[in-house]
Amino acid sequence: MTSHPVIRPYRPADGPALDDICVRTAHNGLDSRPHYHDPSILPAIFAAPYVHLEPHLAFVLDDGRGQAVGYILGTADTPRFAADFRTDWLPRVADRYPEPAGEPGTPDEVMARLLHRPERMVVPELAPYPAHLHIDLLPPWQGRGHGRELMRVFLNALHEGGVPAVHLVMSTANKPARAFYDRLGFHEIETSLDATVTCLGRTTADAGRS
Template sequence: MTTSASVRAYRPGDRAALDDICVRTAHNGQDSRPVYADPGILPAIFAAPYVHLEPELAFVLDDGHGRAVGYIIGAADTPAFAAAFRTEWLPLVADRYPAPTRPPVTPDEVMLGLLHDPERMVVPEVAAYPAHLHIDLLPEWQGRGHGRALMRTLLRALRDRGVPAIHLCMATANVKARAFYDRMGFHEIDVPDAGPVAYLGRTTADADLL
């Protein structure tokens, strides 16, 4: 199964697969469907806006039969992406996911708050790492070197565009993901009062060494 898998550029026909991968990995690396009443809000925040706004920085792991079983997506300039998220993406999904009217009580309401606050992505402490990313693979495709291949592909694309460094934000509870990022050369960035998340960053210059 693994010999024919390869990394390729995202295609519009991959959109449903990316949404599904996101839902099945979004709860600290686990399936989010038991946690959320409408898990579709997760790709509306963490996957779909990236392929809508910056499809040239979206890559998938193809299982060899045309099906995406993993992906890496990125934004080259986080403040610019946050601005485009508000003006171009949010109007497309706000009818289905309206802005919250009370402090969040349920997991879905927490996600509504994130959806309607794209400016949260702009963190001064990570300004030296202007790009950011999300990477997810279905569980059966993890641990086989495919994540490394996806990471290498995105870092090369950013380096070739002159983007010097990249960051990501992850739930500290996802210890498996943290171990992966450590192997990929990411280091923790000190962000005071970050809560249950950690910010990690690395250069793009040595992408070929992954």
């Protein structure tokens, strides 16, 4: 009997798989392990706090055998999430990933600085797009329509919760990701952030047409 992939809500048992997916896709969609001394800092910033603070907005692509091979997760309210990250999440991981004393000198230190400064997520120009998201799929599962379906499920959840719009911040160098988001109706938002990142946003309405 053939098992078919399905999208389902996150379960706590998925945590290690989501951390692994994050690590294996965090370098502009490619494996981050060659680039970091301790790549576990990446899911500590971009995956684990979301399933800890807002698990109801986390959905996984299940390979049909119970194994998560992709995910989408995020928050409905970025300023609130940044505050909760500071008070609830950061104390759980701060000792493992200390903030560098001076300017970051390695990729690990750059990430540690991001970890210790959750207020960076609150960008004035993004206020009309209060939600934000992260989406990642392992390479064998990309290009098969699963990312589009994950996005549809997530946007519908936001829309049903009364959230009007969502944003994401991506590496400008990640051209395939930008093409994916463009196809899903995201548009660029001008901000004061540096040119290494691009901010995109869209309404949560009409997710079924994405």
